Amino acid sequence: MQPVGGVVPLRVDIAEKTFRSAQGVSIKALQDLSFEVRQGEFACLLGPSGCGKTTTLRILLGLDKDFSGSFQLPEGGSDRIAAVFQEPVLLPWRTVEQNVRLALPKSLRTKKLDGLFDTLGLAGMRSLYPAELSLGLARRAALARAFATEPAVLFLDEPFASLDERTAERLRHLLLTVWSARPTTALMVTHNLREALMLSDRIIVLAQRPAHVLGMFDVKLPRHYRNPQVMSDLLRSFQQKFPGVA
Amino acid sequence: MSAPDIGDRPPGAAVGMSSQSGLAAALTPVLTVAASLFGLGLLWGLAANAWPSRAFPGPGLVWQVLLAEAANGDLFYHLGATLGRVAAAYVVAMVAGSVIGVLLGSHRRADRFFSPWVVLFLNIPALVVIVLAYIWFGLNEAAAIGAVAVNKIPNVVVTMREGARALDPSYAEMAAVYRFGLLDRIRHVLLPQLQPYLAAASRSGIALIWKIVLVVELLGRSNGVGFQIYLYFQLFDVAAILAYTLAFVAVMLVIELFLVQPVERHATRWRRRPA
Numbered sequence: 001m002q003p004v005g006g007v008v009p010l011r012v013d014i015a016e017k018t019f020r021s022a023q024g025v026s027i028k029a030l031q032d033l034s035f036e037v038r039q040g041e042f043a044c045l046l047g048p049s050g051c052g053k054t055t056t057l058r059i060l061l062g063l064d065k066d067f068s069g070s071f072q073l074p075e076g077g078s079d080r081i082a083a084v085f086q087e088p089v090l091l092p093w094r095t096v097e098q099n100v101r102l103a104l105p106k107s108l109r110t111k112k113l114d115g116l117f118d119t120l121g122l123a124g125m126r127s128l129y130p131a132e133l134s135l136g137l138a139r140r141a142a143l144a145r146a147f148a149t150e151p152a153v154l155f156l157d158e159p160f161a162s163l164d165e166r167t168a169e170r171l172r173h174l175l176l177t178v179w180s181a182r183p184t185t186a187l188m189v190t191h192n193l194r195e196a197l198m199l200s201d202r203i204i205v206l207a208q209r210p211a212h213v214l215g216m217f218d219v220k221l222p223r224h225y226r227n228p229q230v231m232s233d234l235l236r237s238f239q240q241k242f243p244g245v246a
Numbered sequence: 247m248s249a250p251d252i253g254d255r256p257p258g259a260a261v262g263m264s265s266q267s268g269l270a271a272a273l274t275p276v277l278t279v280a281a282s283l284f285g286l287g288l289l290w291g292l293a294a295n296a297w298p299s300r301a302f303p304g305p306g307l308v309w310q311v312l313l314a315e316a317a318n319g320d321l322f323y324h325l326g327a328t329l330g331r332v333a334a335a336y337v338v339a340m341v342a343g344s345v346i347g348v349l350l351g352s353h354r355r356a357d358r359f360f361s362p363w364v365v366l367f368l369n370i371p372a373l374v375v376i377v378l379a380y381i382w383f384g385l386n387e388a389a390a391i392g393a394v395a396v397n398k399i400p401n402v403v404v405t406m407r408e409g410a411r412a413l414d415p416s417y418a419e420m421a422a423v424y425r426f427g428l429l430d431r432i433r434h435v436l437l438p439q440l441q442p443y444l445a446a447a448s449r450s451g452i453a454l455i456w457k458i459v460l461v462v463e464l465l466g467r468s469n470g471v472g473f474q475i476y477l478y479f480q481l482f483d484v485a486a487i488l489a490y491t492l493a494f495v496a497v498m499l500v501i502e503l504f505l506v507q508p509v510e511r512h513a514t515r516w517r518r519r520p521a
């Protein structure tokens with residue numbers, strides 16, 4: 001399988017990001033945060049709640065420009081980015097299919113989406129409005145939207161949080177299926193170590209706020225070998241390398 | 247934009263009365279309104295009979311005048327002129343008011359600066375605006391329509407400013423990440439969120455605008471329902487005044503029932519969930 005995505009990897013070098021509240025209290029969210037994600041690689045940003053993971057993604061998505069430092073998104077091929085947010089963020093007044101198509105660039109607007117909808121189990125739901133979907137289905141629709149755009153890089157912010165474990169596990173497998181069909185450079189934020197070990201090629205471990213990189217954990221093993229036995233071995237070796245984490 | 251499946255399609259679910267009792271339930275309000283209006287007409291007829299006077303014609307006479315004015319075409323000519331002004335002033339007021347309101351609602355500093363202006367314009371009497379518009383811009387159509395719109399714009403601004411303050415930033419951020427074009431942003435992200443506010447501004451707008459249009463016509467136009475009413479006022483012809491008034495109220499009711507409400511139902515169809 002040929003990894004698609006950028007020629008240049010995702011390179012992040014954020015010197016500092018500080019929030020100033022209305023009362024004048026300042027919170028330093030990120031400090032000296034630097035890492036890279038190689039092209040076609042699925043990386044996880046693992047860190048405790050409130051350490052600055054969402055803040056990092058918002059900076060990379062261009063939604064927050066008030067920081068010092070720099071980053072570089074993959075270039076070459078499409079220069080599009082896609083995001084699966086912490087909430088599904090579907091337009092409630094548009095159907096599932098309209099939500100997906102609206103996110104597509106003009107050149108892809110009319111492309112066939114049957115395969116993607118089928119894979120994600122959304123085939124019968126294309127004409128439903130988001131209010132008619134369960135949270136699990138809404139998250140699938142958000143995944144469909146992200147993958148349909150054929151992005152150069154994909155950002156995911158705890159896409160499986162606040163789901164029951166069975167639904168979350170099913171969605172993780174669906175994510176792997178669509179991602180494997182077109183291995184896009186991806187950066188996923190999570191505080192769930194098991195999820196990170198199951199999905200990623202490499203885990204970027206973050207420290208408590210202000211977030212910075214504690215270290216990397218590479219999972220070289222192909223994903224289809226990661227059965228429960230192997231997972232517990234991975235878990236053990238991760239905990240040996242990062243004793244305090246998770 | 248010609249992509250499939252992104253337009254506004256009618257809802258998939260059939261909307262209709264499923265049973266006899268459903269039909270009866272739907273008809274009851276209509277019948278109630280009809281009975282209520284009939285009662286009012288009856289009361290009017292009885293009163294006109296009890297106190298016969300040229301200044302207080304009964305419904306029969308008013309109806310005859312209405313038919314006569316309709317037959318010679320005057321009624322439709324003047325109704326048409328007034329409706330045209332209502333429509334033009336409505337469009338100008340809604341567009342200008344929405345743009346200003348959304349800008350103020352999304353820029354806090356501009357809002358703080360311009361807020362007193364809005365309050366000022368809200369409190370200028372309609373009559374003053376009309377008279378000044380005619381003095382400054384002449385007795386012409388643009389001045390007439392502009393004066394009506396200026397009277398309505400501050401209300402629209404206030405309503406749409408509320409709407410803009412209530413916008414959910416996560417939709418705008420999603421649209422930014424996926425690089426929605428400007429038109430898509432307005433049509434699929436902004437307007438649907440503003441829809442309840444647009445509907446509210448619209449509703450109070452039409453009612454206010456048509457009343458002001460009559461004054462504008464009375465003061466400086468040579469056609470329209472307002473002009474006719476002024477004419478028949480000088481002739482002391484109350485039956486004709488009432489005929490024109492009722493005809494115009496009827497037209498506005500029809501617009502409300504067959505244009506405003508269906509549009510609103512269509513715009514909010516996504517809120518309905520199948521049972």
Ligand SMILES: Nc1ncnc2c1ncn2[C@@H]1O[C@H](COP(=O)(O)OP(=O)(O)O)[C@@H](O)[C@H]1O
Pocket residue numbers: 019020021027029047048049050051052053054055056209
């Ligand atoms: N808009 C904001 N204003 C002030 N503080 C914020 C803002 N957004 C996030 N923070 C603070 O920054 C820290 C990191 O937040 P976040 O990136 O959302 O954490 P997480 O890793 O759970 O995604 C938190 O302590 C949070 O309180």
Ligand SMILES: [Mg+2]
Pocket residue numbers: 053054055086158
């Ligand atoms: Mg977060």
